[in-house]
Amino acid sequence: MLTIGQLARQAGVSAKAVRVYHAKGLLPEPERDASGYRRYDAQAVIDLARIVTLAQAGVPLARIPQVLDADETAIEQIDAELRDRIRQLQRRRVRLRDLDRPDRLCLPPEAVAFMERLRPIGLSERHENAIRDGWILACALAPDVSSAILASRTALLDDPEYVAVLRDYDEAIDWSPDDPRLEAIAVTAAALARRMPLPSDLPDFRKVPRQVVELLSGHRGSPAWKRLDQLVTQRLSEAKNATSEPNEAAAPDRS
Amino acid sequence: MLTIGQLARQAGVSAKAVRVYHAKGLLPEPERDASGYRRYDAQAVIDLARIVTLAQAGVPLARIPQVLDADETAIEQIDAELRDRIRQLQRRRVRLRDLDRPDRLCLPPEAVAFMERLRPIGLSERHENAIRDGWILACALAPDVSSAILASRTALLDDPEYVAVLRDYDEAIDWSPDDPRLEAIAVTAAALARRMPLPSDLPDFRKVPRQVVELLSGHRGSPAWKRLDQLVTQRLSEAKNATSEPNEAAAPDRS
DNA sequence: TTCCAACCTTGCCCCGGGGACAAGGTCAAG
DNA sequence: CTTGACCTTGTCCCCGGGGCAAGGTTGGAA
Numbered sequence: 139m140l141t142i143g144q145l146a147r148q149a150g151v152s153a154k155a156v157r158v159y160h161a162k163g164l165l166p167e168p169e170r171d172a173s174g175y176r177r178y179d180a181q182a183v184i185d186l187a188r189i190v191t192l193a194q195a196g197v198p199l200a201r202i203p204q205v206l207d208a209d210e211t212a213i214e215q216i217d218a219e220l221r222d223r224i225r226q227l228q229r230r231r232v233r234l235r236d237l238d239r240p241d242r243l244c245l246p247p248e249a250v251a252f253m254e255r256l257r258p259i260g261l262s263e264r265h266e267n268a269i270r271d272g273w274i275l276a277c278a279l280a281p282d283v284s285s286a287i288l289a290s291r292t293a294l295l296d297d298p299e300y301v302a303v304l305r306d307y308d309e310a311i312d313w314s315p316d317d318p319r320l321e322a323i324a325v326t327a328a329a330l331a332r333r334m335p336l337p338s339d340l341p342d343f344r345k346v347p348r349q350v351v352e353l354l355s356g357h358r359g360s361p362a363w364k365r366l367d368q369l370v371t372q373r374l375s376e377a378k379n380a381t382s383e384p385n386e387a388a389a390p391d392r393s
Numbered sequence: 394m395l396t397i398g399q400l401a402r403q404a405g406v407s408a409k410a411v412r413v414y415h416a417k418g419l420l421p422e423p424e425r426d427a428s429g430y431r432r433y434d435a436q437a438v439i440d441l442a443r444i445v446t447l448a449q450a451g452v453p454l455a456r457i458p459q460v461l462d463a464d465e466t467a468i469e470q471i472d473a474e475l476r477d478r479i480r481q482l483q484r485r486r487v488r489l490r491d492l493d494r495p496d497r498l499c500l501p502p503e504a505v506a507f508m509e510r511l512r513p514i515g516l517s518e519r520h521e522n523a524i525r526d527g528w529i530l531a532c533a534l535a536p537d538v539s540s541a542i543l544a545s546r547t548a549l550l551d552d553p554e555y556v557a558v559l560r561d562y563d564e565a566i567d568w569s570p571d572d573p574r575l576e577a578i579a580v581t582a583a584a585l586a587r588r589m590p591l592p593s594d595l596p597d598f599r600k601v602p603r604q605v606v607e608l609l610s611g612h613r614g615s616p617a618w619k620r621l622d623q624l625v626t627q628r629l630s631e632a633k634n635a636t637s638e639p640n641e642a643a644a645p646d647r648s
Numbered sequence: 649t650t651c652c653a654a655c656c657t658t659g660c661c662c663c664g665g666g667g668a669c670a671a672g673g674t675c676a677a678g
Numbered sequence: 679c680t681t682g683a684c685c686t687t688g689t690c691c692c693c694g695g696g697g698c699a700a701g702g703t704t705g706g707a708a
Contacts, residue, residue, distance in 0.1 A: 140533055148533040158695060173703055175656055180526030183533060187498040191488045217489055224482050231475050233446045237468060243442040271435030278395055278403035278438060428674055430685055
């Protein structure tokens with residue numbers, strides 16, 4: 139006959155835990171000896187092992203009696219949950235390894251792929267981070283729309299002219315808004331913008347939050363970029379003001 | 394700029410959790426807009442993702458700031474813990490499959506092996522369970538001693554005479570203690586006992602709790618077995634009473 | 649025998665990591 | 679201008695025990 143401590147050690151739990159299982163009615167209270175100590179037999183060892191096995195598999199104590207009485211399928215379900223939790227932990231290990239890579243941590247896979255393709259272009263870190271932050275916010279606000287835009291934007295990275303405009307913007311980021319060289323960049327950018335896929339071509343464009351459009355075409359704190367936006371928009375509207383009203387969203391965005 | 398709900402959704406947690414992280418100083422409180430709502434930027438998304446990643450990896454919230462400031466080795470250590478937890482869950486899946494196998498659930502591997510070898514002998518379920526319960530209690534009381542005894546007992550299962558005595562005991566379990574057939578069994582058992590390894594041959598016999606010896610040689614509720622114990626002990630002491638005093642523990646035990 | 653450490657008993661409060669709900673203020677779109 | 683989905687602070691509650699108090703018991707060694 140075992141004392142509570144011997145029973146608990148055998149099962150790998152604390153004596154307190156065994157008392158809790160008694161209190162919750164999971165494990166029947168055993169006989170007491172002359173001094174009031176609980177005394178356990180082999181059946182109690184078996185019963186406790188079952189309870190501990192289920193509890194450690196994540197079954198809430200309150201559900202354990204039902205599971206013990208139920209059929210095999212309940213246990214299969216618990217096993218499936220356990221398998222899922224193992225997968226989850228494995229995914230979390232991967233995330234842990236990316237702890238100091240904000241893009242992998244915060245962006246959906248397609249945006250990560252975009253950033254991977256963007257990096258070899260060799261923009262400044264500041265520009266890259268600005269682009270990354272734009273996508274982070276866009277994906278948080280409207281994941282599906284953002285991933286649609288991402289697709290077209292990723293394709294654009296194969297376009298040498300687009301890449302050239304990106305590099306121009308990169309160089310211009312700290313220029314004065316009055317810098318005369320901005321004109322030339324605006325000309326190239328406007329030419330590009332005319333054959334770029336526009337956000338308005340998206341299937342659900344009317345549902346796209348205005349915020350997202352503003353984010354992806356915003357000037358992000360650079361006065362020179364703000365000025366470039368103005369110049370490009372002006373050029374675009376001049377070129378097509380016979381056929382359509384100006385469309386601010388058509389300015390080529392740097393992301 | 395994101396609201397708390399958008400931020401939380403992006404990170405896969407509840408808005409409440411984000412407020413908790415603010416209250417614990419893990420995540421800096423952001424600016425508020427005109428109506429008092431918190432407004433988050435991309436950096437907050439990154440910071441929150443880091444916090445959530447660590448929290449989901451099992452790091453207590455109170456330790457997260459230190460980990461974020463610490464070097465790589467802290468994260469490697471967390472990763473190692475995560476790996477261990479995965480292994481643990483995998484072991485628990487195995488145990489879950491053995492939920493209705495008391496021996497696998499409660500006994501050490503060597504005792505499981507013993508029971509596996511015992512089963513084909515074809516004893517009654519009652520006898521087998523009595524043996525199993527004896528080992529459960531013995532292993533709980535004194536695991537190392539029990540495993541030493543188990544080794545010699547497992548070897549005995551190769552001895553046809555020992556197996557024959559086991560079968561005799563199995564048949565006799567419900568006989569009356571006055572049954573004359575018990576005599577013949579006692580004769581065979583006593584002959585066997587004279588060449589069986591005795592518990593007193595164990596290296597640390599003096600440390601063996603008396604309880605364990607009683608358990609493994611006890612009669613476990615069968616009056617016929619109790620009588621057999623008497624008969625065997627009597628025979629053994631008659632045979633050697635010139636050289637040694639009677640030794641109750643030398644009765645051949647059925648386990 | 650007497651001692652001591654290691655048990656055991658009940659009872660109560662505490663913890664982390666949020667969830668639930670209240671009672672109200674605010675936003676955006678139709 | 680309403681409606682429903684947000685947001686704000688605040689409070690209480692949950693599980694699965696851990697820790698401690700304050701006392702009684704046991705068993706082996708000196």
